[in-house]
Amino acid sequence: MSASSRRPKCRSLRVQHFGRRLKHTLCGRNEGGNLVAPYNMSFACLDCRKSFKREFLLSMGCPKQMSCPDCGSPAYNFGRHFKAPKKTDIKQWKKVRFLFEHGFWFQRIYDKANRYQIIEYPKTMEGAREFVEAYKEYAIK
Numbered sequence: 001m002s003a004s005s006r007r008p009k010c011r012s013l014r015v016q017h018f019g020r021r022l023k024h025t026l027c028g029r030n031e032g033g034n035l036v037a038p039y040n041m042s043f044a045c046l047d048c049r050k051s052f053k054r055e056f057l058l059s060m061g062c063p064k065q066m067s068c069p070d071c072g073s074p075a076y077n078f079g080r081h082f083k084a085p086k087k088t089d090i091k092q093w094k095k096v097r098f099l100f101e102h103g104f105w106f107q108r109i110y111d112k113a114n115r116y117q118i119i120e121y122p123k124t125m126e127g128a129r130e131f132v133e134a135y136k137e138y139a140i141k
């Protein structure tokens with residue numbers, strides 16, 4: 001039996017614009033059939049107030065945005081650490097949008113004094129206003 005016929009089936013992932021080859025590598029195996037762990041990235045649509053996850057191999061790169069499967073608007077890649085608020089929690093989604101518009105895509109931010117200390121993202125809108133000011137040098141432009 002050849003190695004390729006023994007390869008397990010890919011999990012179905014809706015990443016159409018990537019083409020077949022990448023689609024296949026997204027099953028978590030590289031061209032040689034070796035396992036490579038994919039990263040689970042959260043994408044969020046600020047219009048629908050909804051987030052969904054997609055797996056990517058970092059070596060292949062991941063898109064900064066995809067189309068929301070529900071409304072087709074951009075859904076932004078908020079990375080591995082984003083925890084979406086409930087759909088009904090309008091206040092929290094406003095805060096998410098505010099952070100995003102100021103260049104905070106839920107990327108990790110480390111304390112300057114202690115580079116191992118991860119700065120927590122703000123829980124409230126008031127906190128977010130202070131946060132974007134305090135850490136503006138980390139903002140994605």
Ligand SMILES: [Zn+2]
Binds near residue numbers: 046048068069072
């Ligand atoms: Zn949407």
